[in-house]
Amino acid sequence: MKRTILSALTVLVASAAIAPVASAVEPANFNIQEARLDALDRRTKNSVHKLRLDHLNNQTKAIDNIQEARLDALDARTKNSVHKLRLEHLNNQTKAVENIQAARLEALDARTKNSVHKLRLEHLNNQTKAVEDIQAARLDALDARTKAVDNIQEARLDALDARTKSVR
Numbered sequence: 001m002k003r004t005i006l007s008a009l010t011v012l013v014a015s016a017a018i019a020p021v022a023s024a025v026e027p028a029n030f031n032i033q034e035a036r037l038d039a040l041d042r043r044t045k046n047s048v049h050k051l052r053l054d055h056l057n058n059q060t061k062a063i064d065n066i067q068e069a070r071l072d073a074l075d076a077r078t079k080n081s082v083h084k085l086r087l088e089h090l091n092n093q094t095k096a097v098e099n100i101q102a103a104r105l106e107a108l109d110a111r112t113k114n115s116v117h118k119l120r121l122e123h124l125n126n127q128t129k130a131v132e133d134i135q136a137a138r139l140d141a142l143d144a145r146t147k148a149v150d151n152i153q154e155a156r157l158d159a160l161d162a163r164t165k166s167v168r
Contacts, residue, residue: 005051015040067164071157078153082146089142090135097131 015037101124108120 001051001055005048015044063164063167067160071160074153074156078149082149086142086146090139093135093138097128097135101128 104124108117108124
């Protein structure tokens with residue numbers, strides 16, 4: 001591509017350098033050579049312009065592809081890490097609640113019978129419901145934090161797009 005541009009520029013410069021000499025030697029009414037030079041100049045300028053536009057378009061496409069790949073990778077990493085953190089947190093909470101409930105039930109079974117046992121089971125069920133409510137509230141809070149991370153990603157994307165547009 002550089003050779004083509006350099007060749008075109010060389011022809012253009014040579015044409016421009018030879019044109020005054022050629023017009024001084026030829027009679028004033030002989031315009032065929034001048035018309036040929038004008039046509040050659042126009043074609044050369046058009047081809048150089050097209051080459052420049054193609055080069056700039058290719059660079060823009062490459063930048064767009066790089067940005068898209070970076071954003072895809074960032075999205076994948078963020079989604080995976082947030083999802084893993086949520087699952088770990090919920091699994092740990094569930095295991096802790098199950099362990100507490102199992103220990104409470106064993107202690108309750110060992111110490112109580114009939115009506116006292118029923119009352120304690122109701123109490124334990126109420127506590128379990130309270131724990132489930134707490135877990136739901138924690139999950140809502142985790143969802144809010146995840147949305148905040150998504151908003152940060154969106155802001156980063158906007159900033160990256162702005163920088164890319166300024167590069168163009």
